Amino acid sequence: MWEASTMTDASVSSPVLAVENVAGHYADSHILHGVSMHVSPGEVVTIVGRNGAGKTTLLRAIMGILTKRSGSIKVFDKETIAFAPERIARLGVGYVPEERGIYATLDVTENLMLPPKVAEGGMSVEQIYQLFPNLRERRKSPGTRLSGGEQQMLAIARVLRTGAKLLLLDEPTEGLAPVIVQQIGATIELMKKQGLTLVLVEQNFRFAARLADRHYVMENGRIVDAIERSQVTARMDAIKSYLGI
Numbered sequence: 001m002w003e004a005s006t007m008t009d010a011s012v013s014s015p016v017l018a019v020e021n022v023a024g025h026y027a028d029s030h031i032l033h034g035v036s037m038h039v040s041p042g043e044v045v046t047i048v049g050r051n052g053a054g055k056t057t058l059l060r061a062i063m064g065i066l067t068k069r070s071g072s073i074k075v076f077d078k079e080t081i082a083f084a085p086e087r088i089a090r091l092g093v094g095y096v097p098e099e100r101g102i103y104a105t106l107d108v109t110e111n112l113m114l115p116p117k118v119a120e121g122g123m124s125v126e127q128i129y130q131l132f133p134n135l136r137e138r139r140k141s142p143g144t145r146l147s148g149g150e151q152q153m154l155a156i157a158r159v160l161r162t163g164a165k166l167l168l169l170d171e172p173t174e175g176l177a178p179v180i181v182q183q184i185g186a187t188i189e190l191m192k193k194q195g196l197t198l199v200l201v202e203q204n205f206r207f208a209a210r211l212a213d214r215h216y217v218m219e220n221g222r223i224v225d226a227i228e229r230s231q232v233t234a235r236m237d238a239i240k241s242y243l244g245i
């Protein structure tokens, strides 16, 4: 089985991701207002909040796709606020956007092979097919013929091949049947066991609560609360009120 590369002593003690006072804009629209959050090695952290709160925009800022951003975003201790997305990816960051980005005319294996490797220790195609047997069965199918769940699995598998150690997943369960949501949950648990670090934007709080070490709550482009796993039960009323559930 594949293993994430061994972490150094330095990386154990410092966060994989440290976001400090980040502001972000789309043209003239000011969306992120002084966001701060941190993620330690091997943690699963979610960003939750209502529609339009700025969750996707925050992932785009971390990945460098949101170009109008300021403040500090350190990835594996490196300041990335002025980096282009390719340079951030090469630090070992993988991004699975909400729209998944599966190429319709390429088959499953071709889609898997598409992104360049960014770091040592990624999974081989064979290892990926061991982890996702349904993708092996569909390996010759073009992207258009895959179900939503298969596309999501493929989008996750694709970043595992690149060797990324910090994964940013935007709403991985959106629009998927409960049985597929369970499979995605099991995959995320496995990735955590392998030592990967995950940031998850998720609307499905019940799903998120099972997996996450900590939840950051976003409202109007600000982090308004941070709820540790151990506090979830006691703070359920507040969580329901934040999320309108």
Ligand SMILES: Nc1ncnc2c1ncn2[C@@H]1O[C@H](COP(=O)(O)OP(=O)(O)OP(=O)(O)O)[C@@H](O)[C@H]1O
Pocket (backbone or CB within 6 Å): 026, 029, 031, 049, 050, 051, 052, 053, 054, 055, 056, 057, 058
């Ligand atoms: N390309 C864009 N140009 C201008 N404004 C945008 C753009 N994309 C998003 N926005 C605005 O930024 C705000 C935050 O959107 P964002 O997609 O980050 O929210 P979200 O919390 O991820 O919500 P959702 O769950 O609906 O995706 C919203 O007001 C949205 O309308």
